[in-house]
Amino acid sequence: MTSDDSTTDIVEPAAENDGAVASNDDQEARVASDDTADVLDEGDIAADYIEELLDICDFDGDIDIEVRGGRSYISVDSSGEQKLRVLSKPDTVNALQELTRIAVQTKTGEFSRLILDIGGSRATRETELGRLVDVAVAKLEDGATSAALPPMSSYERKLVHDIVAARGFTSESEGEGRDRHTVITRP
Numbered sequence: 001m002t003s004d005d006s007t008t009d010i011v012e013p014a015a016e017n018d019g020a021v022a023s024n025d026d027q028e029a030r031v032a033s034d035d036t037a038d039v040l041d042e043g044d045i046a047a048d049y050i051e052e053l054l055d056i057c058d059f060d061g062d063i064d065i066e067v068r069g070g071r072s073y074i075s076v077d078s079s080g081e082q083k084l085r086v087l088s089k090p091d092t093v094n095a096l097q098e099l100t101r102i103a104v105q106t107k108t109g110e111f112s113r114l115i116l117d118i119g120g121s122r123a124t125r126e127t128e129l130g131r132l133v134d135v136a137v138a139k140l141e142d143g144a145t146s147a148a149l150p151p152m153s154s155y156e157r158k159l160v161h162d163i164v165a166a167r168g169f170t171s172e173s174e175g176e177g178r179d180r181h182t183v184i185t186r187p
Contacts, residue, residue, distance in 0.1 A: 042104050043072035046114050049103040050076060053096070059083045061118075072114040074100070088119035094153060115155065126159055133163045136184045140169065148174075151181045 043065035054061050054076070061084060066073040078084045087096065097116040104112040115122070129152075136147035149160060157173050160182045164171040171184045 039067050039072050042112055045104045045107050046074050046100045049100050075117045084119045088121040090125055093118050093121045129159050130163055146183050146185045149182045151179050157182050
């Protein structure tokens with residue numbers, strides 16, 4: 001056999017605990033813990049970036065980091081801070097989220113899937129998406145074979161898919177790039 005025909009897997013030896021070798025469950029827990037730590041590190045980097053941005057803008061805000069589904073969720077809220085409204089518009093939040101992802105990627109060298117929420121903008125947008133789905137479902141109930149929603153981000157399309165499924169219909173994304181949108185149909 002030539003060296004080109006063989007592959008070598010390099011595996012770190014399992015940590016020993018009083019002479020006992022760690023089980024597969026222990027190793028999987030350690031990997032899951034490492035993944036969570038990586039996501040938390042990503043969240044910390046993102047929070048630092050957002051905090052600097054708020055300081056530059058002279059805005060006050062409380063930053064919370066949460067891990068859900070393997071993603072960092074960064075929430076910025078402020079009690080009584082009207083200035084934060086400027087940043088909570090959907091297009092602004094999406095732009096800031098992309099800038100924050102780039103900042104994280106620059107520090108970590110890894111693509112970031114973090115989600116940024118400013119002043120409850122994500123909950124507001126989810127409510128708006130629910131209304132869009134309701135209009136589309138009404139068209140289907142009136143006899144249409146399908147109903148297409150406007151183009152939106154992958155995160156928003158995922159929310160739409162979840163909302164549609166909860167209402168008992170099916171959906172799929174169609175199109176490419178900025179034209180990618182969700183089409184809802186009967187099951």
